[in-house]
Amino acid sequence: MSTRTARVVAVTGASSGIGEATARRLAADGHRVFLGARRTDRLDVLVREIAEAGGTAAARRLDVTDAADVRAFVSATRDLYGRVDAVVNNAGVMPLSPLAELRTAEWDRMIDVNVRGVLHGIAAALPVMRAQGGGHVVNVASVGAYEVVPTAAVYCATKFAVRAISEGLRQESAGDVRVTVVSPGVTESELADGIADPAARNAMKAYRAVAIPASAVADAIAYALSQPPEVDVNEIVVRPAASNQ
Template sequence: MSLTGKVAVITGASSGIGHATAKALAAQGATVVVTGRREDRLVALAKEVVQDGGIADTYTCDVTDEGQATAMIEDVVKRHGRVDVLVNNAGVMLLSRIERGLTDEWRQMTDVNVHGVLFPTHAVIPVMKAQGSGTIVNISSTAARRSRPLGGVYAATKAAVAALSESVRLELLKDGIGVTVIIPGAVDTELSTHITDKEAQGGIAALKQNMEFLQPEDVAAAVVYAVGQPSRVNVSELVIRPRMQEF
């Protein structure tokens, strides 16, 4: 289905999966509103979209702040009249062993990966209910299905995303709103560059030597597939892995 006339909000759009998803949705005709904390990157992305013939708007926002997340959705509605797609993509992956006790990093992952999904979702539900339509897409991870050493807290946050997605889907069954959770395996993004733990850094480097990671565009294509279905179809869950990934 064409997405022409649809308005899509993408969080964490300044890089990686969010960046690629914005471009992919715009290529299908959607007006994309790219959000994140790094305004310069959002502006550069919007320029790319426009140069490619698409329509883009920017909104600088920290989705871990409930007030900012709510204001962002309200402003999008004021500017564009509706929100048809919300892609909750903002996330961080700070791997380490639990025994190291990097509690600040645990809090950061919980804030971004869980609250950063809850706050925009809560804000957009009344908008989509009033429209009688819409799709919420949440980005989880295969880590949610098989936790590994050094990834316990990250896996827990991504499992929470999957659980929340199913709960929201059931809550909104009769409101014309679809909910999809995309579950990617290893993706070549900047997330791994934020890891401070040396052991975890080495583990990621070893993985990259042994298999070809997904590209952000691969996950973006999955998002386009999910939101482009007829209104009778809800793509509830979509897993996408590198072909050589075992877990």
């Protein structure tokens, strides 16, 4: 990749799943990546493996629920690489349960990570991108941004919110900052590991019997980022071909 098309990309939730796959794919494409997550041991391994493969990567511990921490994450990206061409707001949680279970702490956690985390990423990135003359915000949502299923009411609400926020940002940023929302279907990841409700956990195991690899979602993100400046890929939905969900 030429230096003209190589970009600086900050990725949240990069220690596993879609975030890790995105970091590997973008680094392999020649982009310089800055990675954030809470599990720094995994980030350290990922950065080392990217470097060994010839890519450029660095990392910093990140809690997306902390606005100041996200600002520091984006600032660290700019300080290291000189600019921030794209931010991939990928961090998310999915502790599903029926509403009647009243797991309000889990609801709050999903709102904090899935919605506030995206807003914090946008708030940190926009001033930097506008000061440098442009940029690209990629928000990872879900097919849950288009439909609601039992046990997932709050999760789907957060992903509906991500989609709405992305569309609002797109309309407000025409000609300035490009905006893409990527909505995966069932994807191989650790996202379902945090489901504490037994019935919801068992249902999700059956639901996830057919899944796409995280690399497929990373490919979609890479595609959106690869477009020329006059092209803005706004929404991508990626599902398993063998699934009707």
